Amino acid sequence: MLRLPRLRYLRPSSAADAAAQTADLGGRAMLVAGGTDLFPKLKRRQFEPDTLVGLGHLAELRGVRGDPTTGVELGALVTLAEAAAHPMLRAAYPGYAEAAGQVSSPPLRNAGTIGGNLCVDTRCNYYDMTYEWRRAIGFCMKKDGDVCLVAPGSPRCWAISSSDTAPMVIALGATVVLAGPEGERELPAAALYRDDGIEYLTKRPWEVVTSLRLPPAGGIRSAYVKLRRRGSIDFPIAGVAAALRMDRGIVAEARIVMSGVGSHPVAASAADAFLVGKRLEPDVVAAVAELAAKPAKPLDNADLNHFWRKRMVRVLVEEALRQAAVRTPD
Numbered sequence: 539m540l541r542l543p544r545l546r547y548l549r550p551s552s553a554a555d556a557a558a559q560t561a562d563l564g565g566r567a568m569l570v571a572g573g574t575d576l577f578p579k580l581k582r583r584q585f586e587p588d589t590l591v592g593l594g595h596l597a598e599l600r601g602v603r604g605d606p607t608t609g610v611e612l613g614a615l616v617t618l619a620e621a622a623a624h625p626m627l628r629a630a631y632p633g634y635a636e637a638a639g640q641v642s643s644p645p646l647r648n649a650g651t652i653g654g655n656l657c658v659d660t661r662c663n664y665y666d667m668t669y670e671w672r673r674a675i676g677f678c679m680k681k682d683g684d685v686c687l688v689a690p691g692s693p694r695c696w697a698i699s700s701s702d703t704a705p706m707v708i709a710l711g712a713t714v715v716l717a718g719p720e721g722e723r724e725l726p727a728a729a730l731y732r733d734d735g736i737e738y739l740t741k742r743p744w745e746v747v748t749s750l751r752l753p754p755a756g757g758i759r760s761a762y763v764k765l766r767r768r769g770s771i772d773f774p775i776a777g778v779a780a781a782l783r784m785d786r787g788i789v790a791e792a793r794i795v796m797s798g799v800g801s802h803p804v805a806a807s808a809a810d811a812f813l814v815g816k817r818l819e820p821d822v823v824a825a826v827a828e829l830a831a832k833p834a835k836p837l838d839n840a841d842l843n844h845f846w847r848k849r850m851v852r853v854l855v856e857e858a859l860r861q862a863a864v865r866t867p868d
């Protein structure tokens with residue numbers, strides 16, 4: 539049985555205090571919310587901090603505030619189960635509620651938080667393994683080694699961004715609020731991510747995501763479609779988030795963002811631009827799916843064949859557009 543290492547647990551008095559304590563300890567401390575991703579990784583020695591800085595008791599990080607006409611703010615500790623079941627989110631931001639509701643399995647959605655989901659580690663078949671497995675095959679550059687086992691000639695890590703909610707919040711144009719020792723800052727959710735399997739977040743390691751701000755929902759139709767081997771638990775091997783604004787049947791604004799196809803949530807900007815001014819006729823949808831799939835680069839480091847996954851991106855894009863288009867905007 540895999541066991542957690544011995545760890546010190548700190549219970550900060552606020553998000554700012556959590557950031558200060560984490561910063562003070564440098565690389566020795568990590569933040570923890572629900573622990574659904576972090577604890578298995580500690581057991582597999584993918585992370586080796588000696589201290590965890592707990593967020594789970596901080597009331598300031600809880601709750602859903604505001605309304606869809608002016609924008610909605612979700613505390614980082616809102617659980618995925620709460621987000622998925624929230625009536626206002628389901629009505630006004632259905633794609634977001636769907637993405638949260640498709641993460642993992644019910645027990646993990648009860649514990650896992652929306653903040654943790656935005657910060658969740660990138661994944662790779664050669665990395666998400668026990669310490670002994672990784673040692674036997676030779677460590678890779680994401681932890682303890684210096685080569686990439688997927689692309690041995692590559693100077694970088696290609697681990698995959700696999701958050702279900704990250705592409706959806708980017709498609710919706712959301713922002714995140716971060717607390718650091720010197721105060722708060724707000725940035726577009728898209729700016730939280732970097733195309734690198736190791737340094738996949740742009741935020742400083744000690745900064746705490748305190749909330750997610752969804753913009754006014756007026757007229758936005760959204761949907762999230764996910765591909766995975768087992769619908770009951772698996773991470774996405776491809777996921778597509780779509781947000782559309784329509785004007786009398788014509789697309790006025792479109793954002794398609796994909797998960798599981800790169801080291802960051804991948805925006806299909808060319809497809810978005812192509813869609814504007816058009817009706818969602820079958821030939822348009824097929825052309826958009828083709829354009830959207832271009833920047834998707836699945837590698838051979840996740841479940842199922844990567845050529846097939848690339849082909850499936852087109853199918854998922856078509857399905858996400860089909861579902862978003864028939865949603866009645868709030």
Ligand SMILES: Cc1cc2nc3c(=O)[nH]c(=O)nc-3n(C[C@H](O)[C@H](O)[C@H](O)COP(=O)(O)OP(=O)(O)OC[C@H]3O[C@@H](n4cnc5c(N)ncnc54)[C@H](O)[C@@H]3O)c2cc1C
Nearest residue numbers: 571572573574575576642650651653654655657702747773
């Ligand atoms: C079997 C299994 C299946 C899973 N399937 C999926 C899936 O299908 N889709 C998916 O997206 N995820 C999946 N996950 C990953 C995980 O359960 C979710 O991403 C969850 O939302 C993580 O939230 P958490 O609160 O548990 O994060 P934690 O495990 O507590 O933390 C995850 C990371 O985020 C950081 N962090 C957490 N909260 C904050 C914060 N507020 N501010 C700054 N940093 C923070 C932590 O330091 C850590 O690096 C799966 C995990 C398991 C074990």
Ligand code: SF4
Nearest residue numbers: 662678686687695696
């Ligand atoms: S992509 Fe390469 S470096 Fe990154 S985790 Fe996988 S094997 Fe390791």
